[in-house]
Amino acid sequence: MSSYFTVFKDESKLDINYIPARLSHRDSQLNLLTRFFQFAIESPGKMAQRVLIVGKVGTGKTALAKLFGLKIMQMTAEKGVNLRYVHVNCRERKGSLFMILQQVILDFYPHFPRRGYSSEELLQMLIQVLDEQNVFVILALDELEALIENEGADALYKVTRINESRLKSAQRISLLGVLRGLEVLSVLDESTRSTLQRNIIFLEDYSKSQLRDILAARVALAFKNGVVLDEALDLIAELAEKEGGNARYGIELLWRAGKYADASAASEVAPECVRHASSSVYPVQKDAVFSLGLHEQLFLLGLARRFKKSKDAYLTMGEAEEAYRIVCEEYGEKPRRHTQLWKYVNNLTAVDIVKSKVSSDGLRGKTTLIGLPYVSAAELERELSKRLGLQ
Amino acid sequence: MTVEEIFSSKGRVKILRLLVEIGELNISEIARRAGLNYATTNQHLGILENAGLVLHKSFGRIRIYRLNEGNAYAKAVKILIEGWEQQGEM
Numbered sequence: 001m002s003s004y005f006t007v008f009k010d011e012s013k014l015d016i017n018y019i020p021a022r023l024s025h026r027d028s029q030l031n032l033l034t035r036f037f038q039f040a041i042e043s044p045g046k047m048a049q050r051v052l053i054v055g056k057v058g059t060g061k062t063a064l065a066k067l068f069g070l071k072i073m074q075m076t077a078e079k080g081v082n083l084r085y086v087h088v089n090c091r092e093r094k095g096s097l098f099m100i101l102q103q104v105i106l107d108f109y110p111h112f113p114r115r116g117y118s119s120e121e122l123l124q125m126l127i128q129v130l131d132e133q134n135v136f137v138i139l140a141l142d143e144l145e146a147l148i149e150n151e152g153a154d155a156l157y158k159v160t161r162i163n164e165s166r167l168k169s170a171q172r173i174s175l176l177g178v179l180r181g182l183e184v185l186s187v188l189d190e191s192t193r194s195t196l197q198r199n200i201i202f203l204e205d206y207s208k209s210q211l212r213d214i215l216a217a218r219v220a221l222a223f224k225n226g227v228v229l230d231e232a233l234d235l236i237a238e239l240a241e242k243e244g245g246n247a248r249y250g251i252e253l254l255w256r257a258g259k260y261a262d263a264s265a266a267s268e269v270a271p272e273c274v275r276h277a278s279s280s281v282y283p284v285q286k287d288a289v290f291s292l293g294l295h296e297q298l299f300l301l302g303l304a305r306r307f308k309k310s311k312d313a314y315l316t317m318g319e320a321e322e323a324y325r326i327v328c329e330e331y332g333e334k335p336r337r338h339t340q341l342w343k344y345v346n347n348l349t350a351v352d353i354v355k356s357k358v359s360s361d362g363l364r365g366k367t368t369l370i371g372l373p374y375v376s377a378a379e380l381e382r383e384l385s386k387r388l389g390l391q
Numbered sequence: 392m393t394v395e396e397i398f399s400s401k402g403r404v405k406i407l408r409l410l411v412e413i414g415e416l417n418i419s420e421i422a423r424r425a426g427l428n429y430a431t432t433n434q435h436l437g438i439l440e441n442a443g444l445v446l447h448k449s450f451g452r453i454r455i456y457r458l459n460e461g462n463a464y465a466k467a468v469k470i471l472i473e474g475w476e477q478q479g480e481m
Contacts, residue, residue, distance in 0.1 A: 109455065111413060111415055111455075112417070112455070113417045113419060113420060113453055116419070116453065117451060117452065117453065121451045121452075124450075125450035125451055125453070128450055129450070
């Protein structure tokens, strides 16, 4: 394979989970965030903080939070303070307070039993663990919407008030909520909302020139010297700006353009590669697909395969189930029954991966119709097969 | 209890081996992995704890057991089991 030419130097720098050492155009927000948590370094346990990071898709919310987590752990370690930053994606934890807290406690006791207690008990156990080990935690709740949508106001109320019943002892848990907009907070009661909304960091959409800076920084890390043409970079920045200042989309596009360059054995990434790539990237969240359960992914794979072969915009529920059963057989899984699948469809619709509607005239009876308008079926199939480990 | 009484039980040795290999575990998990029932496991753990070989920590209803690393005999048991595992079954 040594004769095989690639434009990449290190592809992993374009991965969605990669956190750069410095975030372009987010320095002031990082400073602000650090200032909000200054007390954690100087007088840990004296108070607990609650901060929200709010911004649209691809504005660097998660990257900012994680980078802050790394920095604050470094800073507190230098001072001899035992602080742990725990980042939990609420959507991946199905929006359940129980599963979110469990991930935190597993960080301390990897073999902690998975069931047999309520989330209230879990909260108490967590406090006990933190007290015993004298640890302070900054709990980052990414995609906080999922927790609120699933559990309503109660869960957040509990978490924001953990410290209040323990005025005399150390305040151990601070919160860092990450979400797309403040609208979802309207379901909370007045007091929870006010405790949460005191410190908000808004991330504005990136402008075209900011996007260009961000992309250029990634190009320097991920690509060989000079292989990405300026014109190609400009085009990506422009497309990402049109996508609502979405840097993640831009980075994905960059990666894909590089892949096209490699596939066509080109020695540089030209605007043509970008155009090619942009017709295949959809701003659908890859992580949304990957946080689904096994059978939801299998169901989606069935859909993708069926759509790849068909010209119809919609499949009936029956056709979808049949495709799913074939996939199950291939993977040696026992297929779930209709009601469960119907729930999957609702869930997939809710996270905007598929579109569903109830059939009206023309068909006999009523059935759910499922469409896949947001992603290319071939693309989805490829990603899922790769993910599920069978080609 | 005498040393032969402590180590004469296959269940107790299994439990010790689990704790050496995994570190910290709750009772149900110990029982499941050792193939014992809950009550027996609980009894064995009581005996081992009285002998100073293991310790537990309670979180509400949950008890998590681990080897008592501060105890010289427990340390010796750990060395014995680890050595045994490394050289393979005899």
